[in-house]
Each structure stands twice: as C-alpha cells, then as structure tokens.
Amino acid sequence: MSIETSESILIVDFGSQVTQLIARRVREAGVYSEIAPFTQAEAAFARMKPKGIILSGSPASVPADGSPRAPQVLFDSGLPILGICYGQQVMSQQLGGQVEPGDAGEFGRAFLTVTEPCVLFDGLWQVGERHQVWMSHGDKVTEFASGFRIVAVSDGAPFAVIADDTRKYYGTQFHPEVVHTPDGGKLIANFVRHVCGCRGDWTMAEFRKTKIAEIREQVGDARVICGLSGGVDSAVAAVLIHEAIGDQLTCVFVDHGLMRLGEAEQVVGLFRNHYNIPLVHRDASTLFLKGLEGVTDPEAKRKFIGKTFIDVFEEEARQVGGADFLAQGTLYPDVIESVSFTGGPSVTIKSHHNVGGLPERMNMKLVEPLRELFKDEVRELGRELGLPDIFVGRHPFPGPGLAIRIPGEVTRERCDILRKADAIYLDEIRKAGLYDAIWQAFAVLLPVRTVGVMGDFRTYDSVCALRAVTSTDGMTADIYPFDAGFLSRVATRIVNEVKGINRVVYDYTSKPPGTIEWE
Ligand code: XMP
Numbered sequence: 001m002s003i004e005t006s007e008s009i010l011i012v013d014f015g016s017q018v019t020q021l022i023a024r025r026v027r028e029a030g031v032y033s034e035i036a037p038f039t040q041a042e043a044a045f046a047r048m049k050p051k052g053i054i055l056s057g058s059p060a061s062v063p064a065d066g067s068p069r070a071p072q073v074l075f076d077s078g079l080p081i082l083g084i085c086y087g088q089q090v091m092s093q094q095l096g097g098q099v100e101p102g103d104a105g106e107f108g109r110a111f112l113t114v115t116e117p118c119v120l121f122d123g124l125w126q127v128g129e130r131h132q133v134w135m136s137h138g139d140k141v142t143e144f145a146s147g148f149r150i151v152a153v154s155d156g157a158p159f160a161v162i163a164d165d166t167r168k169y170y171g172t173q174f175h176p177e178v179v180h181t182p183d184g185g186k187l188i189a190n191f192v193r194h195v196c197g198c199r200g201d202w203t204m205a206e207f208r209k210t211k212i213a214e215i216r217e218q219v220g221d222a223r224v225i226c227g228l229s230g231g232v233d234s235a236v237a238a239v240l241i242h243e244a245i246g247d248q249l250t251c252v253f254v255d256h257g258l259m260r261l262g263e264a265e266q267v268v269g270l271f272r273n274h275y276n277i278p279l280v281h282r283d284a285s286t287l288f289l290k291g292l293e294g295v296t297d298p299e300a301k302r303k304f305i306g307k308t309f310i311d312v313f314e315e316e317a318r319q320v321g322g323a324d325f326l327a328q329g330t331l332y333p334d335v336i337e338s339v340s341f342t343g344g345p346s347v348t349i350k351s352h353h354n355v356g357g358l359p360e361r362m363n364m365k366l367v368e369p370l371r372e373l374f375k376d377e378v379r380e381l382g383r384e385l386g387l388p389d390i391f392v393g394r395h396p397f398p399g400p401g402l403a404i405r406i407p408g409e410v411t412r413e414r415c416d417i418l419r420k421a422d423a424i425y426l427d428e429i430r431k432a433g434l435y436d437a438i439w440q441a442f443a444v445l446l447p448v449r450t451v452g453v454m455g456d457f458r459t460y461d462s463v464c465a466l467r468a469v470t471s472t473d474g475m476t477a478d479i480y481p482f483d484a485g486f487l488s489r490v491a492t493r494i495v496n497e498v499k500g501i502n503r504v505v506y507d508y509t510s511k512p513p514g515t516i517e518w519e
Contacts, residue, residue, distance in 0.1 A: 111131065
C-alpha cells in the first residue's frame with residue numbers, strides 16, 4: 001500500500017486512540033500520509049521514502065520497562081520529526097533527555113503560553129499569546145535533549161512545545177490532531193509544508209490518476225468482478241476500476257429485497273445506463289424473504305443474510321466466469337493495524353463488513369483501490385469521478401438492510417410499509433435541509449400494534465419509531481434534536497400516507513447506552 005509518486009509523511013503509531021486523526025490532518029494539508037505501527041515503522045520508512053516523520057501519542061509510559069521506542073533509523077535519516085505527546089517524550093528520551101512520571105498530569109483542555117517564535121506557529125501564534133490546546137498526559141519531559149529550546153509552556157508542562165531548528169525536530173506535549181486544539185490542524189500543516197517542505201498538492205485528481213495506473217498494472221488483461229451493495233464505497237471502487245480497465249470489469253448487484261425505496265432501481269440505472277458498466281442484477285428478494293420466515297433473532301437474521309449473500313454472489317460470479325480478481329471497497333480504517341501492548345506486537349485487522357471470507361472461499365485475488373482512503377476522502381473521490389451528490393453523500397446503510405429495522409419477523413409486506421415511512425421521513429429531512437447535518441436517519445417498524453382513530457373508525461396498526469443521530473464514526477452517537485414542529489409534520493404524513501402505521505414515536509437514546517440500529 002503506497003502512493004509512490006506522492007510526497008508523503010510517515011506516522012509512527014505507538015497505540016494512541018487518536019493516531020488516525022494525525023493522518024487526516026496531514027492529508028487535509030494536501031500531503032499523503034500513512035500510519036505504521038512502531039514495530040513496522042522501519043520497513044514502512046524504507047518503502048515510503050517519506051519527507052518527514054510524526055511520532056504519535058500512546059497509552060504507554062516512557063519510563064516503564066519495555067515501553068515502545070522509535071526505530072533508530074528514523075533519527076539517523078536526517079528527516080524532520082514531530083513528536084506528539086508520548087512521541088515528544090520518547091524522542092526526548094532517545095536523544096538523551098529525561099522523562100519522569102508526573103504527579104498529576106494534565107487531561108483535557110489546557111492553555112499554553114507562547115514564549116518564543118517557532119516555525120510551527122507561522123501565521124498562527126505570536127509570542128506572549130495564550131492558546132487553547134488539548135492535553136492528555138501523566139508523564140512529562142523534565143530535561144530535554146541538547147539542541148532543543150522551549151517555545152511554549154503550560155501550567156502542567158514546562159515543555160509544552162520544544163524545537164530543535166537545526167535538526168528540524170519538534171515536539172508538542174499536547175495533541176494538535178484533535179478538534180479541541182482549535183489551531184492544531186494548521187500547526188500540523190506548518191510542520192509538513194514549512195518544515196518538511198512538502199508542496200501540499202496531494203489531491204483526489206492525482207490519486208485518481210495514480211490509482212488507475214496501479215489498477216492497470218495489477219490486473220493486466222484479467223477480468224474483475226465487483227459486488228455492489230448500493231453503498232458509496234463499492235460504487236466508487238467500481239467506477240474507478242471501470243475507468244482503469246473498462247469492460248474487463250463486471251459488477252454484480254445482489255438485490256436482497258431489503259433496500260430502501262427506489263434504491264435498487266437507482267443502482268441499476270446509475271451503473272447500467274449512466275456509466276454503461278456491465279452489470280448483473282440478481283433479484284434474490286424471494287430467496288431472502290423466504291429464508292427469513294419465522295426468524296426473529298437479530299443475529300440469526302444477520303447470519304442468514306450474510307451467508308445467503310455470499311452464496312448468491314458466488315453463483316452469479318461463476319456464471320460471469322473467468323474472473324481472477326475480486327474488487328472490494330475496503331477503506332483505510334478497516335486495514336489500519338492496531339498496536340496492542342498486552343499480547344506483544346499483535347495486530348488486529350477489522351474484518352470487512354458483511355462479505356468477510358468471500359475472497360478466500362472463491363480463491364480470487366483482491367483489488368482494493370480505496371484501501372488508503374478515509375470515508376470522506378472516498379466521497380470526494382466519488383464526486384471527482386462524477387457520481388451524483390445524492391449518491392455520494394448518502395447516510396451509511398447496514399448490509400442486512402431493513403431486516404434489522406423490523407424487529408420480529410420480516411415479511412415483504414412489512415418491508416413495503418417501512419420503505420414508505422422511511423421515504424417520507426427522509427424526504428422531510430431533505431426538504432428541511434438537515435440531511436447533511438445528520439449521520440444516519442431512518443424509520444423502524446415496531447412489532448407492536450396500538451389503537452388509533454381515523455375518521456370514524458378505530459384502527460389497530462403498527463408503531464413506527466424514528467431515529468436520527470449525529471456521529472463522526474458510528475462508534476458513539478447523539479440524538480439529532482429536531483424541533484417539535486418538524487417531528488409532528490413527519491408523524492402526520494406517515495400516519496396519513498402509510499397504511500399499516502397509526503402511531504409514530506421518536507427515539508431519544510444516545511449511543512452508548514443504545515446502539516444506532518434497533519437490532
Ligand atoms: P450500531 O447499531 O452497532 O451501528 O450502533 C453502528 C453502525 O454500523 C451499522 N451497522 C451495520 N452495518 N452490517 C453493516 O454493514 C451490520 O450488520 C450492521 N449493524 C449495524 C449501523 O447502521 C451504524 O452505521
């Protein structure tokens with residue numbers, strides 16, 4: 001994994017929770033970056049030939065026996081280095097300074113005072129000013145290595161920022177990569193542009209060109225199969241690969257009948273008609289819905305849908321025949337190897353969503369052109385490739401689809417009811433201009449019937465729950481605070497327009513303790 005024509009920055013990961021954010025900030029500065037666990041940093045350094053190095057934070061403690069160190073080759077390289085938190089401490093220690101456990105530490109918001117000019121502060125901070133930063137450290141540098149000077153201090157960290165301009169080594173005790181350090185992104189941009197001398201011209205247009213060349217080289221004149229899920233990642237991967245190898249690519253869209261209103265038609269229309277990409281559309285809704293009969297346990301639903309999806313995909317792929325490669329829309333967060341301190345240099349790679357195991361089973365080689373990208377970068381690439389905004393900006397949608405939004409038994413009738421309610425909800429959200437402010441919004445059809453009155457008639461129909469959350473990664477989420485007028489407008493429309501629903505409720509649970517989906 002590397003984009004060799006680009007200038008790059010190597011980020012050495014010591015296991016901080018926020019290392020990914022460093023990579024994002026560097027890329028926002030227009031410079032390609034990759035994260036390597038400290039155990040593999042030497043190999044990554046040799047492969048990438050970066051223009052600078054950033055050492056991450058860590059839950060480890062520099063004075064503790066066996067705590068991680070940066071490979072010596074990085075210091076011998078003569079390249080600029082920025083150490084962040086643990087990275088600053090480990091750099092100081094390895095260069096002859098001293099780090100000691102602090103008695104109190106600093107956690108959360110802190111203020112530093114700029115004491116001397118520094119290239120990191122260019123166009124940003126002046127001597128004598130105080131600025132908000134985000135700290136999270138127990139240990140601190142008590143004696144810095146020779147050659148360094150202090151350029152900013154805070155109450156808990158006399159060495160809040162240190163600089164050695166000759167060797168181009170810099171260290172911050174705070175975390176510039178998090179949003180709670182408001183100027184942190186610019187500070188990192190100053191490092192990569194002004195200290196490392198990167199041009200900052202890494203763009204999606206360049207990525208597109210490089211990737212197309214790479215795909216052509218990898219695939220040659222072999223054939224590639226790509227499974228479309230209806231989501232953004234597989235769609236962007238498919239369009240990019242098609243641009244590289246044309247009709248050597250065949251897309252297979254397994255339609256499980258659990259998509260939202262009009263979604264399957266949209267996928268088919270886009271690929272077949274707009275992009276003219278060879279597409280096999282298999283309507284397997286009867287197979288899926290038959291298999292889901294009587295299944296109420298959420299995990300059983302997931303297992304059945306995952307397995308059936310693979311079976312059907314495999315069947316279709318064999319019919320296409322002759323493909324050596326399987327294309328997947330795997331993203332960078334799925335492949336970043338996490339650093340563990342408990343079981344040695346163990347490496348955990350998250351399995352890729354709902355079709356894990358497919359490549360092994362089909363004995364195919366993988367083409368994963370999005371492996372280096374974060375989700376928002378994939379969206380940007382999608383726009384660059386001309387995918388419509390309405391498609392590229394879509395909320396995430398789970399692989400098992402509506403099946404996990406219908407607690408209890410899933411039937412075609414209940415899917416149809418839910419699809420209509422969901423479409424009204426999303427329509428109102430779009431009309432109110434709120435779609436992009438929300439991470440995910442959807443309706444859930446509850447297995448509960450309540451009494452209602454419509455005209456002169458008594459009704460006994462299902463309850464629909466509405467969910468909308470804000471989030472940055474889906475790991476934690478907060479409810480979206482709609483105003484009452486909006487919610488009552490949606491509720492009225494759903495009850496009036498959707499037969500089978502006579503009551504609408506709004507889910508007010510954050511994650512944790514709730515999950516985003518109801519199953
Ligand atoms: P939860 O419900 O766990 O969801 O808070 C977090 C994110 O993951 C999505 N999700 C899934 N995605 N297969 C998927 O591809 C699944 O089985 C699945 N379950 C949840 C959910 O939509 C949210 O974005």
